[in-house]
Amino acid sequence: MELLINLTINGLATGMLIFLLASGxxxxxxxxxVLNFAHGGLFAWGAYSGVWFYSLTGSFFLGILGAILTGAxxxxxxxxxxxxxxxxxxxxxxxxxxxxxLVLTExxxxxxxxxxxxxxxxxxxxxxxxxxxxxxxxxxxxxIFVGFLIFGIFQYMLQKTKIGLVVRAGVMNKEMVQxxxxxxxxxxxxxxxxxxxxxxxxxxxFAPYSGVIYAEMGFEFAILxxxxxxxxxxxxxxxxxxxxxLVGLAGSYMAYYVPALSLAVNMMLMAIVxxxxxxxxxxxxx
Amino acid sequence: xxxxxxxxxYLLVVIVLALVIFPFVSDSRTWTILLTQIFIFSILAMSYxxxxxxxxxxxxxxxxxxxxxxxxxxxxxxxxxxxxxxxxLSIGVGMLLAGLISFFIGLLTLRLKSxxxxxxxxxxxxxxxxxxxxxxxxxxxxxxxxxxxxxFFKDRVMFYLVALACLVLVYxxxxxxxxxxxxxxxxxxxxxxxxxxxxxxxxxxxxxxxxVVAGVIASLAGSLYAVSLRFVNTSVLTMDITLDALLMxxxxxxxxxxxxxxxxxxxELAQHYLSGLAKEYPIFERWIIFFGIVYILAxxxxxxxxxxxxxxxxxxxxTKKDGSKPVPKKEVx
Amino acid sequence: MMKTxxxxxxxxxxxxxxxxxxxxxFEAREGEVSVLLGRNGAGKTTTLKTIMGLTPASKGxxxxxxxxIKKRPTYVIANSGIxxxxxxxxxxxxxxxxxxxxxxxRKEDDATLARQEYVLDLFPDLKTFWKKDGGHLSGGQKQMxxxxxxxxxxxxxxLIDEPSKGLAPIVIEKVMEAITEMKKSTTIVLVExxxxxxSRIGDRYTLIDDGATVHAxxxxxxxxxxxxxxxxxxIG
Numbered sequence: 015m016e017l018l019i020n021l022t023i024n025g026l027a028t029g030m031l032i033f034l035l036a037s038g039x040x041x042x043x044x045x046x047x048v049l050n051f052a053h054g055g056l057f058a059w060g061a062y063s064g065v066w067f068y069s070l071t072g073s074f075f076l077g078i079l080g081a082i083l084t085g086a087x088x089x090x091x092x093x094x095x096x097x098x099x100x101x102x103x104x105x106x107x108x109x110x111x112x113x114x115x116l117v118l119t120e121x122x123x124x125x126x127x128x129x130x131x132x133x134x135x136x137x138x139x140x141x142x143x144x145x146x147x148x149x150x151x152x153x154x155x156x157x158i159f160v161g162f163l164i165f166g167i168f169q170y171m172l173q174k175t176k177i178g179l180v181v182r183a184g185v186m187n188k189e190m191v192q193x194x195x196x197x198x199x200x201x202x203x204x205x206x207x208x209x210x211x212x213x214x215x216x217x218x219x220f221a222p223y224s225g226v227i228y229a230e231m232g233f234e235f236a237i238l239x240x241x242x243x244x245x246x247x248x249x250x251x252x253x254x255x256x257x258x259x260l261v262g263l264a265g266s267y268m269a270y271y272v273p274a275l276s277l278a279v280n281m282m283l284m285a286i287v288x289x290x291x292x293x294x295x296x297x298x299x300x
Numbered sequence: 301x302x303x304x305x306x307x308x309x310y311l312l313v314v315i316v317l318a319l320v321i322f323p324f325v326s327d328s329r330t331w332t333i334l335l336t337q338i339f340i341f342s343i344l345a346m347s348y349x350x351x352x353x354x355x356x357x358x359x360x361x362x363x364x365x366x367x368x369x370x371x372x373x374x375x376x377x378x379x380x381x382x383x384x385x386x387x388x389l390s391i392g393v394g395m396l397l398a399g400l401i402s403f404f405i406g407l408l409t410l411r412l413k414s415x416x417x418x419x420x421x422x423x424x425x426x427x428x429x430x431x432x433x434x435x436x437x438x439x440x441x442x443x444x445x446x447x448x449x450x451x452f453f454k455d456r457v458m459f460y461l462v463a464l465a466c467l468v469l470v471y472x473x474x475x476x477x478x479x480x481x482x483x484x485x486x487x488x489x490x491x492x493x494x495x496x497x498x499x500x501x502x503x504x505x506x507x508x509x510x511x512v513v514a515g516v517i518a519s520l521a522g523s524l525y526a527v528s529l530r531f532v533n534t535s536v537l538t539m540d541i542t543l544d545a546l547l548m549x550x551x552x553x554x555x556x557x558x559x560x561x562x563x564x565x566x567x568e569l570a571q572h573y574l575s576g577l578a579k580e581y582p583i584f585e586r587w588i589i590f591f592g593i594v595y596i597l598a599x600x601x602x603x604x605x606x607x608x609x610x611x612x613x614x615x616x617x618x619t620k621k622d623g624s625k626p627v628p629k630k631e632v633x
Numbered sequence: 634m635m636k637t638x639x640x641x642x643x644x645x646x647x648x649x650x651x652x653x654x655x656x657x658x659f660e661a662r663e664g665e666v667s668v669l670l671g672r673n674g675a676g677k678t679t680t681l682k683t684i685m686g687l688t689p690a691s692k693g694x695x696x697x698x699x700x701x702i703k704k705r706p707t708y709v710i711a712n713s714g715i716x717x718x719x720x721x722x723x724x725x726x727x728x729x730x731x732x733x734x735x736x737x738x739r740k741e742d743d744a745t746l747a748r749q750e751y752v753l754d755l756f757p758d759l760k761t762f763w764k765k766d767g768g769h770l771s772g773g774q775k776q777m778x779x780x781x782x783x784x785x786x787x788x789x790x791x792l793i794d795e796p797s798k799g800l801a802p803i804v805i806e807k808v809m810e811a812i813t814e815m816k817k818s819t820t821i822v823l824v825e826x827x828x829x830x831x832s833r834i835g836d837r838y839t840l841i842d843d844g845a846t847v848h849a850x851x852x853x854x855x856x857x858x859x860x861x862x863x864x865x866x867x868i869g
Contacts, residue, residue, distance in 0.1 A: 049419070100600065104415060108415065109358065114592070116592040117593060120592060121589065187723050189723070193723070195711035198708070240419045281423040284420070289409070289412075
C-alpha cells in the first residue's frame with residue numbers, strides 16, 4: 015500500500031513537471047503551428063538560473079522567481095530572433111529551433127561549466143510527512159501542489175479573461191481573430207514568453223527533486239513533453255494536464271514493476287496515438 | 301555548359317586521385333585518421349541529405365540506422381570472427397536490417413505532417429537507444445565493447461582507402477539516383493506534394509523509398525565507423541549523430557551531394573582544430589556553439605549552405621555576362 | 634454625388650504559385666451595397682481576403698478613405714473600421730455566443746455594451762442562445778453571429794462573403810432584413826451567388842470572371858441585361 019501511494023505521488027510529481035513544460039508547448043503550437051524544439055532548453059535554463067539565484071540569495075522562493083524571469087526573457091529572445099524569421103515555413107522552423115536547442119544547451123555549459131550541479135531542497139520543504147505507516151516526501155507534495163495551482167490559475171485565465179478568450183479563439187481560427195482587430199503576433203509573443211516561463215518554472219522545481227542538474231536534462235524532458243503534447247492533443251491546455259499525469263504515472267509504475275520498459279512505454283504510446291489518432295486522446299473534436 | 305560540366309568532372313577525378321595518393325606521400329597518422337573520419341561522415345551526411353535536401357523530410361532519427369550498422373558489424377566481428385568476409389557480410393546484414401526497419405517505420409509515419417514526423421522519429425530512435433542500453437548481454441550498454449578488426453585493416457591506410465572507395469561509390473550511386481526520373485519526383489514532392497499527387501504520383505511511395513535508401517546508406521556509414529574505432533557503444537545511437545549529420549548537411553548545402561561532403565570536411569576539421577585550441581582557451585571546448593550559431597544563421601540567411609550559395613553566385617555572374625535566363629540546373633557536381 | 638469609401642484598382646494576388654486575382658477593380662460608395670458577382674472560383678472571396686490583408690496583394694492599390702491599406706497587417710485594417718464576415722463565418726466553435734462577441738469587442742465600456750444591445754436586437758435569436766457554444770449553432774445562427782460580431786463596432790465598411798450560402802429561404806429572408814437595416818448606418822461590400830438576393834439589396838454590381846473585373850454598373854441595369862446575366866452568371 016505504502017509503495018503504491020509513493021509510486022503514485024512520484025508519478026504525479028513528475029507528471030506536473032512535464033505538464034509545466036508541455037502546457038506552453040501545446041499553446042504555442044495551437045496558436046501559431048510552431049513546434050518549438052528548443053523548449054527543453056528553456057527548462058534546463060530555468061533549472062540552472064533558479065539554482066544559481068537560490069544559492070546567491072539563500073531563498074528558494076527568489077530562486078523560483080529568478081528562473082521564471084530568466085525563462086520569460088529567453089522566451090522573448092527566442093520568439094524575436096528564432097521564431098519570427100521563419101514563420102510559416104515548417105521545415106525551417108524545425109531545423110532552426112533544434113539548432114537553438116543546441117546553442118542553449120552548450121551555453122549552459124559555458125556559463126555554469128560542463129559538470130553536474132547539486133541542488134538542495136530548502137529546509138522548510140525537506141523531510142516527509144507520516145500518515146500512519148505511510149511516509150510521503152514533502153517536496154513531492156509541493157511540486158504537485160504548484161502544478162495544480164498553475165493549472166488552476168491558467169485555466170481561470172483562459173476561461174474568464176479577455177486575453178484568455180483571445181488565445182482560445184486564436185487556437186481555433188487565427189485569421190478570424192486578426193480580422194476582428196487583434197494583433198495576434200503580439201498575443202503570440204506573450205504566450206510564447208509565458209510558455210517559456212512555465213518551462214523554466216518546471217526546471218527549477220525539478221532541480222531539488224532530482225538532486226542534480228545537468229545540461230542534457232532539457233532534452234530528456236523535452237521528449238516527454240512532446241509525447242504529452244501528442245497524447246493530449248495539440249493546442250489543448252487541459253488535455254496536456256491529463257496526458258502529463260498519465261505519462262508521469264505510467265513512467266513511475268513501469269520504472270518499478272517493469273524497469274526495462276519505462277521509457278519505451280511512453281514512446282510507444284505516442285507512436286500509437288500519432289498513427290491512429292493524430293489529433294490526440296483528450297480532444298473531443300474529431 | 302558542356303565544357304563546364306566536364307571541367308567539374310575532371311576536378312573531381314583529380315581530387316579523388318590526390319586523396320588516393322595522399323597516404324603514400326604523407327605518413328601523418330593524424331591526417332589519415334581524420335580524413336577517414338571525414339569520408340565516413342560524408343557518407344552519413346549525404347544519406348541524410350536524400351531526406352532533408354531532396355525529399356524535404358526532417359528526420360531526427362537518422363542515428364538509428366547509423367547505429368544499426370555500427371552494432372551489426374561490431375557484434376558480428378566480435379561474436380563470429382574478425383575476417384574480411386565477415387566484415388563485408390556484416391555490412392550487408394546491417395544494410396538489410398536498416399532497409400527493412402526504415403521501410404516499416406516510413407510506411408507508418410511518413411504520412412504524418414512534418415512536425416509529427418520529426419517528433420516521431422525522435423521518439424523511435426530514442427526507443428532504439430533505450431533498447432541498446434537495456435540489452436546489455438549484446439551491447440554492454442553505454443560502456444560498449446572493443447573488438448578486433450579484420451587483419452587487412454591492421455594498416456590504417458588500407459582502411460582509409462576502403463572508406464574512400466565507399467565514399468566514391470556512394471556518391472556515384474546517389475548522383476545517379478537523384479538524377480533519375482525517380483529523383484526528379486522526389487524533388488517534386490519536396491516542392492509541392494499536392495501537385496505531385498495530382499500528377500498521379502503517390503508521394504508516400506516515393507518518400508518511403510527515399511527513406512529506405514537513406515537508411516541503408518547511413519547503416520553503411522555506421523559499419524565503417526565502428527571498424528574505424530574498433531569499439532562501439534550506445535553513443536552511435538544518440539541524437540548527437542543525427543545532429544552531426546544535420547549540421548554537415550545544412551552548413552555544406554542542402555539539396556546537393558557535394559554539400560554534405562564539404563560540410564563533413566568543414567565540421568570535422570574545425571572540430572579537430574578547435575578542440576586543439578581548447579587546451580589554451582577553454583571556450584573552444586564548447587566549439588559546438590559556433591556551429592550552432594552558424595547553423596542558425598545558415599537556416600535563415602543561406603538556406604542553400606556553402607555549396608548552394610557558391611553555385612548561386614557563379615550562376616548569377618554567368619547569367620549576367622551572357623544575358624541568358626537561368627535554367628533549372630541538373631545535378632552536375 | 635456620394636463619396637467613394639473604398640477604391641480597389643488593378644488588384645493582383647498570388648496564393649502559392651497560383652495567380653488568383655489578375656486585375657480586380659471596383660469601388661464602394663458610401664451608404665451603398667456593392668455586390669461582387671461571378672462564378673465559383675472567379676476570385677470574389679480572394680478579393681475580400683486581400684482587402685482584409687489575409688492574402689497579401691502582389692500588385693495594385695486598395696484605397697480606403699483615400700489611404701492605401703494594401704501593405705497593412707490585418708488587425709490594423711480591421712481597426713481602421715472594416716468589419717469582415719468570412720464565407721465559413723469563422724465562428725469560434727468552442728466559445729459561447731457571448732464569448733464570440735467578447736473577442737470582437739475592443740472595449741467593454743457602456744457605449745460598446747449599448748451598441749451590442751442594438752446589434753442583438755437585429756438578431757434576436759442570438760440572445761436565446763447566449764450561453765450556447767458557437768459550434769452547436771445552426772447555419773443561420775452562425776451567419777447571424779458572424780454578422781453581429783463584425784457589426785459590434787460602428788464599422789465604416791462591412792465585407793460580407795456569401796451570407797446566403799447553405800441557408801433555407803426563410804433564413805435568407807431574415808439575413809436580408811438585417812443587411813437592409815445595417816445598410817442604414819454603414820457601407821457594405823457583398824459577395825453573393827444568389828442573384829435574387831443580390832438584386833434586391835444591391836445598389837451597384839461588379840462582375841468578376843477569371844480573377845478580373847469584366848463589368849460594373851448599377852444593379853438595376855444588370856437586372857435588365859439578360860445577355861450579361863447569361864454570360865457570366867449562367868442565369869436568365
